[in-house]
Amino acid sequence: MLRQASRLLSRSVTAAASSKSATTTRAFSTELPSTIDSTFVESWKKVAPNMDPPQTPSSFMKSRPSTASSIPTKLTVNFVLPYASELSEKEVDMVIIPATTGQMGVLPGHVPTIAELKPGIMSVHEGTDIKKYFVSSGFAFLHANSVADIIAVEAVPLENIDASQVQKGLAEFTQKLASATTDLEKAEAQIGVEVHSAMNAALSG
């Protein structure tokens, strides 16, 4: 019975492929050549010569930026918060981001990655300058053309964090974790413990 499975599977796949071949190998819309229909434009000009012909969504889309053949020397960083743009197109040497998989060093030419960030320190290295921020959570999008888009909900310089409040919060949430009953309470207490211990580590490390 299973000997026929591969034949049946391949038969259905090829049937589908031939009937809608356009969908199996579809290019990204940003990589298609611009297809301005010249006959439409001509007939438009005949009917309404004083108006520009209407544009289509694809004419507004920028094509995907090409990947340079040699690795660029600098990393372009865009670091944004919901209420402010902290760094905009800043050229730096390296950025270390607190990804959920650990501290990730990003150099120019980094493999394209989408990383979820955990509460931790993000440091931006430019020559001998190192600027550190404590990030509450967010995402980092590393593109093939050495552009890094880092978005965080809240990011503060380490000097703005009050160590005594961090200790108080850590003690409070550790106690809440021990006394939590429902799953949700446990999760909230756990988040509190994680965030405060990350802040603690950031201030002392």
Add this chain to the structure above:
Amino acid sequence: MASSAAVPFWRAAGMTYITYSNICANLVRKCLKEPFKAESINREKVHFSLSKWADGKPQKPVLRSDAPEV
């Protein structure tokens, strides 16, 4: 197909990523020094009134306001 990598503890407890992220951000804001703390809390204040509609008429509105009562 088996489920992929273990879900984070907060999702297992029924929390969404946005809730988790907002909790983290609020905790960080609470641990700031003055005046940064006051600024950030002021920045995050919301004021909205939400009413569901039924039979073409708005029902009782839900008002959420962090603005001080004037």
